Amino acid sequence: MKKDIDFHVAQKVQIVAVKEWDKDFLAQNWNVYLLNLREDTIETVLVLSRGNSSDRKTSTLRHGLGDMTGNTASKVELITDEVLGFTNEYLVTFFAEGKLFERSFTFQPNTISEANTTKIPLLDEDGVIAS
Numbered sequence: 211m212k213k214d215i216d217f218h219v220a221q222k223v224q225i226v227a228v229k230e231w232d233k234d235f236l237a238q239n240w241n242v243y244l245l246n247l248r249e250d251t252i253e254t255v256l257v258l259s260r261g262n263s264s265d266r267k268t269s270t271l272r273h274g275l276g277d278m279t280g281n282t283a284s285k286v287e288l289i290t291d292e293v294l295g296f297t298n299e300y301l302v303t304f305f306a307e308g309k310l311f312e313r314s315f316t317f318q319p320n321t322i323s324e325a326n327t328t329k330i331p332l333l334d335e336d337g338v339i340a341s
Contacts, residue, residue, distance in 0.1 A: 220313035222247040225300045226330050227289060227322045228337035240322055242286040244302060245332050246278040252304040253277045257286050261296035268293055283332055295319050315340035
């Protein structure tokens with residue numbers, strides 16, 4: 211049962227959104243990345259994503275990212291313009307140090323925009339950091 215699992219709060223991981231050129235769609239699109247800012251490898255990384263507004267919600271998506279070595283980034287998903295006005299939530303879970311870690315990140319409605327970008331050193335790009 212979930213209540214019997216000892217979850218630890220994940221530190222030194224981050225969810226960010228970066229606007230990038232998409233050669234398939236020939237347009238600038240927002241992509242969501244998970245950053246492993248730890249020195250060690252995180253294992254069996256899972257990211258659950260969902261969005262909601264006052265009257266609509268998205269499907270819940272589950273992304274298995276496998277293992278991520280220290281100080282690396284992994285693309286989670288493309289986030290379309292249609293859901294930028296939603297509250298977009300990301301739940302990250304992984305194993306490290308023989309323990310299970312978990313943390314939730316949120317992009318509030320309309321915060322994913324070029325006006326809110328800051329430098330993301332690991333990606334050497336400008337992006338929006340989830341809270």
